[in-house]
Structure formats: C-alpha cells, structure tokens
Amino acid sequence: MTEPGHTRPMTGPLEGIPLPDLEALPDYEEGFWQGALSHVLRIQQCAECLVFRHLPTPMCPHCHSTSYSWTAVSGQGEVYSFVVVRHPVHLAIREKNQLPYNIAVIQLEEQDGLRICTNVLNVAPEEIFIGMPVQVTFMVPAGQQEVVLPLFVPA
Amino acid sequence: MTTNITAVDTNGIKDKAAIVGIGETEFSWNSGRSEIQLACEAIKAACDDAGISPQDVDGLVRYEMDSNQETLLVQSLGIKNLRHWECVAYGGGAGNAVVGHAAAAVAAGFGNYVVCFRAANLRSGVRLGQAGGPERITGGQRAFAEPWGNLAPGHQFGMFVRRYMHASGATSRHFGWVAVTLREHASRNPRALRREPFTIDEHQNSRMVAEPLHVLDFCQENDGAAAMVLTTPERARNLRHSDQIVLVEAAAQGSGPQNEGIIYRPDLAVAESTNTSRDLWARARLGPEDIDAFMFYDHFTPFCLLNLEAYGFVPIGEAKDFVEGGQNIRFDGLLPTNTHGGNHSEAYIHGLTHPQEAVRLIRGTSTAQPPHKTINRVLSCSSVAQLSAAVIIRRG
C-alpha cells in the first residue's frame, strides 16, 4: 500500500531503455549476466586474495591476479544512496509513462564498499532511505527475453 | 591498495607561463555554425586579446571530447608551424587541466604561444543530458548503470549529492543559496545565457529533475567556444596586456581509486578534489587563506559545498553554514565565487570559462568585480566526481 500523497512504487524493471548485448560483452563481465539469467547474483571474486570487486575488471586491483570466480552472494544489502528521477531523459521513459522511478546504489553485505546499481521495487520513492535493508530479486524487462536484471525489494 | 598518499610538491611550472589572451564566441542555444568555426572564432578572439596573430600559435591543447582536429585548425587559422599538440582526457574532467597542460608546454619550451580551447554545440548538437533511443550496450560501466535508468549525469551526481546531504546535514536549501548567488552574478554579465534573478523560494519550488536535484541546480547545455593563449612571462611583457601580467602559479590533477562508473568511489560524500587539493597546496606552498576568489566547476550547485571542503576553505561538513544566505560567496563577500555566473547561468563550456574569469578578476574587468578587495590570486577547479583538476592563477 502506498501512503496518501506518496508516489506509486516501481513494480518491475524499466522498459525500452538500453540493455547489454550478452554476445558482445568483455569476457571478464560475462559471469554477472550469466548468473542473472539463472536468478543468482554472482559477483566477481579474486581467486587469490578472495576480495570481491564490482565493476568487474580483468585484474584484481589488490593482488594483481587475473584469476577470479563468479561467486554467488546472499543478495542482502542496504541502500547506500538513491535518486528519484522525475524528468525523462529517454524517449521510452516519457512514451511509456515510467516516471517517477528510482535508481539506487546498494551496499552488499559481503564486503565494505561492494556496491551495485539497481532499482528498489515495491516501495514509494518517499519511503526509500539510506540504510534501508533490501534483498535481491530477478525480473525480465518487458518486450525482450535475452536479459534478466537483478532488482531489489525491501527485506 | 594505497591508503596513505603523500603529496607531490614539485612545481616545475611555477610562474613560467602567463595567460596573455582570453576569448570566446557568443553563448547560445543554437550557434547556427560548425564546431570548427566556433573554435576558430574563439581562438582568434583570444589572440586578438593577446595582441598576436593566430598564425603565431604553435601549440594547441584540446579536450578529448572536442571534435576539432588539429590539422583542420592549422589549415583554418594559418598556423605556420604547430610544435606541440595534445588532448587532455574526457570533457569536464579536462576543465582547468588544459590550462595546466598548456602552462607545462610553455614552461618546457614546447611552444611559444600555446592555446587551450573548447568549442562545441552541446545544445543544438548531441546533448550530454539526453539519452538516445533503444540500443544494446557492449559492456563497461554503462551496462551496469543504464538498464536501471541511470542514464544521465544528473542521475550519477545525484547519488553523490544524496550521500553528501546524509553525511553533512546539508539540505536542498543550501544548494539553493549557491544557485541564487550564481544567477545574481550572471544578471550582471551580458555574456550570460540566464540572467533573470530568482529567490531561494523559487529555487525550492522549481521542478524536481533527479531528486534531490532541482532543475535550478543544473548547469546549462548550450553552444559556444572559449580559448586562452599562454606564453612565457618574458614575451607577455611585450604583448597587449603587458601592464597586467597573469601567471599560472601551480596546477594539479587527481583521480582516486575506483573511478570508473562514478558511483563506486570509496566515499560518495567527498569530492574527488581531495586528491587534487593535496598536491595543489603542496606545489603552490600556499593555503586557502591566500586565495582571493574561487572558481568551481558548477555542473551541479552542490559541488560548491563539496569543493569548498575539499580545498579546505571550510572544515568538512561546514560548507552548508558558509553558503547559507549567499553573502560569503557573493562577489562582494568573503570569498567571491563564480563571479561570471558559471556553468549554471553564464554558459557551459566544459569549465574553460572559469579560468577565463580568474584572468578577468585579476585584470579588474569582471562584470561582478569585487568592490572591496584587489584580486591577486584565484583558485579555479573542476571536480566531475571521478576526475578533478585545479589551477592557481595570480597577478604577476
């Protein structure tokens, strides 16, 4: 339920905006998207020093190993920062009436500073706050089949 | 990774380059002409100001995002022998950095008259604040941002601003005082695109674009060009402004760790400028108390507060009190700030108009010239989140 005066929550991923081409990704990014296809949040983890990293990189910035694994993480975290978008900068946002929407940066519980960009669903933008506990979920943007996006809901 | 970084205090450019000419085209929403023509016009204007011919220019420092290639500039300007050319990476990240690079080229003797410039149709051409139609991303930070609607600078910088508000207790109203002051400065500047003053309440009631950022927190998107000519202090004494020598005293650039994608930096409440500030003060052997006026890259108004703190003008967390009411940052205040109206209200030329305004302040020709003090030394800085740069410009 949305509080009186509050804006409607997002209930799914945005439609019609840019998505990755899974055939064209650099090899060191593939694991994240492959994990999402099977509804698992996989984060790049150094095989030598075990430090997680996101954005993915070909080399570990700590120990300089080029060996890594795509480790399933819990999908638990909290909102680190967020923006509520109330002006469309993309035609599909305007044409499909997708305003307002939120963009959030989530601090994952596994490691300090390990963050990913996402949307928080099922909560009015006015009710999102820094520190809000969230949990990953997975959905397919409307109108396409190839990409699954990790999104978050209040935990 | 490195946590304790010591300053590099070598200052090989100190007072070895003078800014002898500044020039620009008119600023507009639609220039009606090519970017190369804008570049040529701004460079010609800067050369006229210096009292040299564009044919004598032998060094060009370009922004990487600038589309104007050196070969066509040489051909169009009639440059006889281009001895030095380089481009500084990115767009806003090159702001102020190009001045440092041009000064370094002069100090090294790579060129006698080195020009740095920025020319672009950022409104009538491709707009940075607009995202294109359906497309597939082939990887990189965009693939980890755009599928969730993180599409434009306001979205990424809004993440900084939210976090900064959380850490400092600053509110949108504090950013509003910056906006009101910049607009007041622009209202005195005939070059400025936006000259109508507004009140703090009008700022607060203005349209929310990327909350917490109101539309009146954003810079402009416009067409236009700006250029500066640098040469040695010895040559400067025989040029048009021989009685008003303006020197580059120090320059620095900085980029901390995890700078790809902006939002993954260690602490989003702190401007990248902290990395530049450390070296800048060490090289100049100066501190904030030596600075008479402050030019900051105002892509978004909150970065006034973040940069005031990063350069040590105020302690961390206290910038909100410093900007409250606007008096301290007004042209007649304690620290005259963006007296031209900045990217916010004068024009967005990727930060090159800020060091230009520093030159005007030292010459005494700003349209918001501080009435209460002589401007001998100006700090001009850019911080676009993951990259930052600054120069200290002083009276010779």
Ligand SMILES: [Zn+2]
């Ligand atoms: Zn490692």
